[in-house]
Amino acid sequence: MNLEFNIEGGNFSRAGHAxxxxxxxxxxxxxxxxxxxxxxxxxxxxxVNVVAHAYEGRILVKMEPHKxxxxxxxKGPGIADIELAMQEGYSTxxxxxxxxxxxxxxxxxxxxxxxxxxxxxxxxGEGTTVKMVNYF
Amino acid sequence: MSPSKRYxxxxxxEQKCIGCTHCMKVCPTEAIRVSNGLAEIREDRCxxxxxxxRACPVKAIYVEQDDLKKIQTFKYRVVLFPAVMIGxxxxxxxxxxxxxxxxxxxxxxxxxVEQPIGILKSSIKDYCxxxxxxxxxxxTFCPAIVRLIQIRYPSxxxxxxxxxxxxxxxxxxxxxxxxxxxAKDEEIGLFYVTPCNAKISSVKSPVGEKxxxxxxxxxxxxxxxxxxxxxxxxxxxxxxxxxxxxxxxxILWSLTRGxxxxxxxxxxxxxxxHNVIRFLERLENEEVPDIDFLELRACDQSCAGxxxxxxxxxxxxxxxxxxxxxxxxxxxxxxxPAIKASKELKxxxxxxQIISKPAFSLDPDRERALEKMNRAQRIIxxxxxIDCGACGAPNCQALAEDMVSGNAKMSDCVFLQxxxxxxxxxxxxxxxxxxxxxxxxLRFQADCNKRGKRNEGF
Ligand SMILES: Nc1ncnc2c1ncn2[C@@H]1O[C@H](COP(=O)(O)OP(=O)(O)O)[C@@H](O)[C@H]1O
Ligand code: SF4
Ligand code: SF4
Ligand SMILES: [Mg+2]
Numbered sequence: 001m002n003l004e005f006n007i008e009g010g011n012f013s014r015a016g017h018a019x020x021x022x023x024x025x026x027x028x029x030x031x032x033x034x035x036x037x038x039x040x041x042x043x044x045x046x047x048v049n050v051v052a053h054a055y056e057g058r059i060l061v062k063m064e065p066h067k068x069x070x071x072x073x074x075k076g077p078g079i080a081d082i083e084l085a086m087q088e089g090y091s092t093x094x095x096x097x098x099x100x101x102x103x104x105x106x107x108x109x110x111x112x113x114x115x116x117x118x119x120x121x122x123x124x125g126e127g128t129t130v131k132m133v134n135y136f
Numbered sequence: 137m138s139p140s141k142r143y144x145x146x147x148x149x150e151q152k153c154i155g156c157t158h159c160m161k162v163c164p165t166e167a168i169r170v171s172n173g174l175a176e177i178r179e180d181r182c183x184x185x186x187x188x189x190r191a192c193p194v195k196a197i198y199v200e201q202d203d204l205k206k207i208q209t210f211k212y213r214v215v216l217f218p219a220v221m222i223g224x225x226x227x228x229x230x231x232x233x234x235x236x237x238x239x240x241x242x243x244x245x246x247x248x249v250e251q252p253i254g255i256l257k258s259s260i261k262d263y264c265x266x267x268x269x270x271x272x273x274x275x276t277f278c279p280a281i282v283r284l285i286q287i288r289y290p291s292x293x294x295x296x297x298x299x300x301x302x303x304x305x306x307x308x309x310x311x312x313x314x315x316x317x318x319a320k321d322e323e324i325g326l327f328y329v330t331p332c333n334a335k336i337s338s339v340k341s342p343v344g345e346k347x348x349x350x351x352x353x354x355x356x357x358x359x360x361x362x363x364x365x366x367x368x369x370x371x372x373x374x375x376x377x378x379x380x381x382x383x384x385x386x387i388l389w390s391l392t393r394g395x396x397x398x399x400x401x402x403x404x405x406x407x408x409x410h411n412v413i414r415f416l417e418r419l420e421n422e423e424v425p426d427i428d429f430l431e432l433r434a435c436d437q438s439c440a441g442x443x444x445x446x447x448x449x450x451x452x453x454x455x456x457x458x459x460x461x462x463x464x465x466x467x468x469x470x471x472x473p474a475i476k477a478s479k480e481l482k483x484x485x486x487x488x489q490i491i492s493k494p495a496f497s498l499d500p501d502r503e504r505a506l507e508k509m510n511r512a513q514r515i516i517x518x519x520x521x522i523d524c525g526a527c528g529a530p531n532c533q534a535l536a537e538d539m540v541s542g543n544a545k546m547s548d549c550v551f552l553q554x555x556x557x558x559x560x561x562x563x564x565x566x567x568x569x570x571x572x573x574x575x576x577x578l579r580f581q582a583d584c585n586k587r588g589k590r591n592e593g594f
Contacts, residue, residue, distance in 0.1 A: 001506055001509055001510050001513065016418070016421060016423060019421055020417055020421070023417075023420070023421070024496075025509060027288075027494065027496045027497065028496055028497055028498045028505060028509055028537075029497065029498070029502055029505045029506055029509065030494065030497030030498075030499070030500065030502060030505055031502075033290040033291035033492065033494070034291060036291065037291045037420065037422075040420065040421050041421060041422050044421050044422075044423060063506060063509075064506075065502050065503045065506055066502075101425070
């Protein structure tokens with residue numbers, strides 16, 4: 001089962017759309033509530049990052065009987081130092097973004113915490129691809 | 137308790153139901169389907185919010201209640217009602233007159249359940265203090281919300297506060313007061329007056345409790361009519377002694393912010409089940425700030441908007457707020473005999489942990505569930521996406537899910553049928569028989585007296 005979503009950079013009111021849809025489906029699959037929660041939190045953070053830091057993005061979700069793989073690909077500035085970006089509290093979010101309640105610098109750390117596998121590939125000036133796998 | 141045995145207060149009167157789909161369209165959990173021209177409620181999905189009753193134009197959805205005659209078998213006949221009941225009476229009737237009317241109807245004792253509310257308040261405070269990990273703490277006051285969380289937001293059941301509701305407080309308090317007067321357990325009959333069907337279900341089959349404490353349930357709209365018949369506007373006896381433990385906080389408890397104002401540094405109150413759903417979606421995704429306490433109520437204006445309330449909800453709120461001003465706040469009642477002897481009562485307000493009962497999975501077997509989801513996704517490609525309800529399901533997605541669960545067929549979609557007819561894949565008479573099966577024979581014949589001809593109330 002595959003799903004695809006588009007993300008619009010800068011549109012915070014739409015952030016969370018993909019994670020809500022995915023959540024509904026995971027409930028239909030009867031996945032354990034805690035597990036759903038982790039997946040949804042990670043995916044939401046991924047969505048917000050595209051909205052906050054990139055220009056546009058796409059999410060591919062692949063559901064299999066024992067795992068879910070989500071790939072978030074964006075066109076954007078990219079991340080120069082991924083290790084630094086992963087640190088809790090590190091953020092380059094603009095003041096405007098922080099005023100909207102985003103940009104605490106916890107997103108990537110939360111994604112790491114809530115997924116079984118997290119890989120980030122990024123090219124500065126082109127974009128970022130985040131791949132997350134959760135087993136259930 | 138197995139979900140199928142759970143008590144539900146709602147029944148659909150097949151003689152009255154016109155299969156109009158109004159209830160199906162408003163149900164927040166997609167629990168209703170129409171077949172053979174009649175609405176059906178799926179028990180495992182229903183949260184008892186009462187929205188379907190409100191939407192029914194012919195009042196075909198009703199709530200069963202206990203026979204009031206049952207009270208006569210008891211020596212001490214106690215009527216327990218939430219303070220919100222007083223709010224629906226026209227201002228010209230005093231509390232004393234309303235109490236007197238209740239006694240005239242046949243009760244021997246009258247108790248508003250929110251007394252002494254200070255005990256419940258401090259019990260909830262204790263819980264919140266001792267379980268910081270389960271924040272935000274979610275109130276279990278509204279049974280429809282508890283049920284909604286159990287079936288749709290299972291991960292949030294841990295956040296539900298393990299304390300009982302005011303009707304338990306009122307019941308235990310009434311028993312202890314009457315025992316002081318020499319009453320024996322078996323002589324006491326407790327009758328709870330409910331503003332909604334959700335409270336009925338929770339009283340009859342309590343969640344997080346072993347058994348119900350109440351002997352009977354009375355619908356508030358029914359009692360309202362009886363009181364209005366019995367009430368005497370001339371002077372009434374002084375019944376204030378029965379309200380000694382009633383406080384401002386107690387009177388306001390069942391209104392919006394009635395609880396939220398007391399707990400946590402950051403608390404929120406949300407009323408209206410659709411508002412609550414939107415919020416819980418966010419809460420589940422951790423898209424909300426650090427909140428301590430959540431008061432969530434299924435009805436707009438909380439219990440003042442209960443499905444069995446008579447009168448305008450805003451006027452009810454106004455009268456109660458006005459009334460509350462005449463009563464002392466709960467903290468001033470700390471030294472009364474009732475509060476001092478509250479240790480035992482407090483113990484009785486502790487509830488078991490509430491377990492989740494997810495009701496949205498497509499199949500208990502995950503591989504099969506995934507297979508069904510794949511099929512539903514493919515089916516959706518063929519449905520028009522009009523969400524008209526003419527198939528007997530609330531929307532195209534729900535129909536697709538019903539299909540993969542074996543509860544519906546492609547031909548239930550009237551537009552698909554039309555297309556098949558056009559393509560010569562199905563005969564017109566076969567197609568027509570299909571719709572008749574769904575909506576009942578004769579449904580489509582001209583008949584000025586048929587059911588559903590007029591939608592009374594719209
Ligand atoms: N998709 C992305 N494109 C570009 N930069 C990103 C992206 N995701 C994260 N970053 C960078 O990594 C930093 C840390 O991300 P995160 O931990 O989510 O915190 P926050 O989003 O609150 O700043 C961001 O401030 C940003 O500089
Ligand atoms: S009471 Fe609420 S949940 Fe139950 S069938 Fe009616 S609208 Fe749906
Ligand atoms: S808000 Fe009050 S009246 Fe409405 S369902 Fe909940 S408990 Fe019942
Ligand atoms: Mg972020």
